[in-house]
Amino acid sequence: MPVPKRKRSRARRDSRFANKGVEVKAITECSNCKTPLSTHSACKNCGFYKGKKIMETKIDRAIKRGNERQSKVAKAQQREKSMSAAQASEQSESKE
Numbered sequence: 879m880p881v882p883k884r885k886r887s888r889a890r891r892d893s894r895f896a897n898k899g900v901e902v903k904a905i906t907e908c909s910n911c912k913t914p915l916s917t918h919s920a921c922k923n924c925g926f927y928k929g930k931k932i933m934e935t936k937i938d939r940a941i942k943r944g945n946e947r948q949s950k951v952a953k954a955q956q957r958e959k960s961m962s963a964a965q966a967s968e969q970s971e972s973k974e
C-alpha cells in the first residue's frame with residue numbers, strides 16, 4: 879500500500895483550501911451609463927436593463943421630490959400674491 883513519505887505540514891495542508899472561497903464573478907458594463915454591473919441584472923445607478931428604463935432609482939425619486947417641492951412653493955407664492963392683490967384692492971375700495 880502506497881503511503882506518503884513525509885507528513886504534510888499544517889501550513890501546506892491549509893494553504894490548499896485557502897482559495898476555495900474565492901469566486902470570480904462575471905462583470906459587464908451598463909449599456910446606458912457604463913457603470914460596472916453583474917450580468918443579467920438591472921443597473922442600480924440609472925435603472926436600465928437591456929437598453930430600457932425598467933425601474934425608478936434613488937436619484938429619480940429625489941428629483942421627483944424636488945420637483946414636487948418646487949411646484950408646491952410656486953403654488954404657495956401664487957396664492958400669496960393673489961391674496962395680497964385682493965387685500966390691496968379691498969384697501970383701495972375702503973379708502974374710496
Ligand SMILES: [Zn+2]
Pocket residue numbers: 908909910911912913921922923924925926
Ligand atoms: Zn446604468
